Amino acid sequence: MSSPLRPDPLRLGIAGLGTVGIGVVKIVQKHADLLARRTGRPVAITAICARDRRKNRDADLSGYRWEDDAMAIATADDVDVFVELVGGDSGIAKDSIEAALKSGKDVVTANKALLAVHGQALAELAESLGRTLRFEAAVAGGIPVIKTMTESLAGNEIRRVMGVMNGTCNYILTRMESAGLPYEAVFEEARQLGYLEADPTLDVGGIDAGHKLAILSAIAFGTQVNFDAVEIEGIERVSIDDIRRAADMGYRIKLLGVAQMTPRGLEQRMSPCLVPADSPLGQLMGGTNMVVVEGDSVGQIVLRGAGAGEGPTASAVLSDIVEIARGVRLPVFGQPAGTLKAAQPARTAVPAAYYMRLDLQDKPGALAKVATVLGDAGISIDRMRQYGQHSPESVPVLVVTHKTTPEAIDFAIEALPRTGVLVSAPVELRIEEV
Amino acid sequence: MSSPLRPDPLRLGIAGLGTVGIGVVKIVQKHADLLARRTGRPVAITAICARDRRKNRDADLSGYRWEDDAMAIATADDVDVFVELVGGDSGIAKDSIEAALKSGKDVVTANKALLAVHGQALAELAESLGRTLRFEAAVAGGIPVIKTMTESLAGNEIRRVMGVMNGTCNYILTRMESAGLPYEAVFEEARQLGYLEADPTLDVGGIDAGHKLAILSAIAFGTQVNFDAVEIEGIERVSIDDIRRAADMGYRIKLLGVAQMTPRGLEQRMSPCLVPADSPLGQLMGGTNMVVVEGDSVGQIVLRGAGAGEGPTASAVLSDIVEIARGVRLPVFGQPAGTLKAAQPARTAVPAAYYMRLDLQDKPGALAKVATVLGDAGISIDRMRQYGQHSPESVPVLVVTHKTTPEAIDFAIEALPRTGVLVSAPVELRIEEV
16 A cells, blocks of 8 residues: 555546546546555556547547447457446447456446446346446436445445435426426426436436436345336426425425335335425435435435536546556445345335325315315324415315325325315325435 | 355454444444345454443443453454554554554554544554554544545545534534523533533534544545644634524534645634535534535535444444455555645635624714724625614624635734724634535
């Protein structure tokens, strides 16, 4: 450790020169001395590639060999670490990572979709070959959540992991509240600001955040990553009405991912939830991300930072590169891939309080009918608010229940329309205890 | 990594069986399988010692060899890792750690005072012997700030590190505000609740938090740890008046540590500051700790969690033990000790807004005299509030300045009494930009 600098540099081959790729190049160039001092050896880029070579990029790439495709970099003799920043849950990203591992290289990637879908197979491959596959940048950008969970909390049995892990959704929900605008209007703003993925359902549909949650679950509970088991609901149905009403009751609506192991199996869900407005998660505004991890010894740890962007994501990629340069080799998901169990997926059953918004006909007995249904469902009411008339024939009623089961809520949501006193479909949102 | 379990256990020798020591024993016992799976080998305790053998402790210690003193454990043949939980910035803690390193053992400690005072020498010793010295538990309990700074942010030039790192002080300040009680009353409460160190000035005097800041500075800026250069001011002079007035202006008072590298040298200070009440630091209540790290690429990362207590602190000790069990060997302060520079200490000079409370005589021209002094000092006023009479002859006036230099504030604080219109000494507190 106190020995002089190793003369041989750690040689990087970077596939993909988008925002993150260029960010990595800039850090390697700007902080060459810093990186050498911290890792004990020089960190150098030897080869790069991207879809369009002629595209104008804001970094000097003249010193690096240009390859025609990721495969050529993954198998190049003068590359020690293959940095995959192409993206996509299959195709060239997957093929090139496999090729890199097979040709004896370690791999660093920011590809959450690929890890969420093929993480187990890739981890088994890497570990069978004695190579490492790191992905700090895949979850919550610059926030060091992967290292915190695989290393810092390794003495803990993880009880629950949750987080706001899609900055675009949090921006949209925050902006809806601050500007009092409906979802569609803010969605259009976000599109014009370039905040949305080419396929916006990846963001607003909760899929991108679901990928991240599946990865965290695997590390937290020692299970094989299982994205298909994540219950996903996006933010499309979150209305400005509910954001306002929730605020009246002291809550904020967030696209919240929650994973926890229960006697019935592993619960993984990514859905709009209410959280107390004064909690760290409730305070989270705009594009910032937050991950909350609860361990049996450490209690609750909250990590907050930028979840995307050139600098933060590149910073996370560098943390993996530095780890490899220092000679650290850890199991991909914190324990050997062969020891990761296939968890029984469980539908959410942990009781919670729920928020309900019901638009009732303005006539005698309407409220009584609703209260009866809730009673029949075994749901007891914590708080109820009836507001002044919306329209001539509808009266909005808000209900915050005591802790109850999702099953009871489902029963009520199904039964309520049959009362004949609802003007529109009932809205229900879980209030997550944070 | 996918290879079967190593048969030979990592053997721990634990010196000190207070809250943290017993917490470590409990985790090693409770999570034997978890630790083996995550590290690839069993983790076992072979020898222990504490001041009083007969003391009743809430853990089964029958399986471990009892040694008479830390030195015996530090030099025992059947110990791989010496876990120092005795405490103290010299004496047996220091001697036993040196002995352990010299007899070829790695060392894990939670001893912030020792590292703040002798960190450089111990790091040089450890690295010259090819051993490692880890101390995640020394700063902010269960919050993984050491690993985050030495590893996760290794691709960043750190701009500033700050934090609330003494839970007792934050409890006292929070309780003063919530209960409207004066400092002395809450201090007495804290003493009766057992929240205070044997020597309470370590807590309320800011020394314990100062130790932690000095350690973080060394990692952040690649400098030799220099506790003597930390400007320290405790919370003893924080009055309930100032807490109330600050709240009126939208601020909270925190014992805040701030370290940043400036062209003039390294600023390190631990002192009561105002922060916006709605900022993550401002929201921090009770015994919770928070560390904020700002890097040139990652931006601002906020880490929050329990700063003390059996479980959280033991969790941090385990993260170091797991790291060693996995065969990871990193430089003590994130880069070889020989490359750490002796930083030029600099008195705080970074401009900031300041809060001032002045009790003026209730007579014409008093405010004008004050305004003139501030003007002469080159201080421009952002907000000023005059309150109704406190007592027949005094009128409290609050001033929030625009950004100004500490020198200008010192000039004003010295000149104001000479106006002859102050009833009591002026109070000034820095408003840290967070």
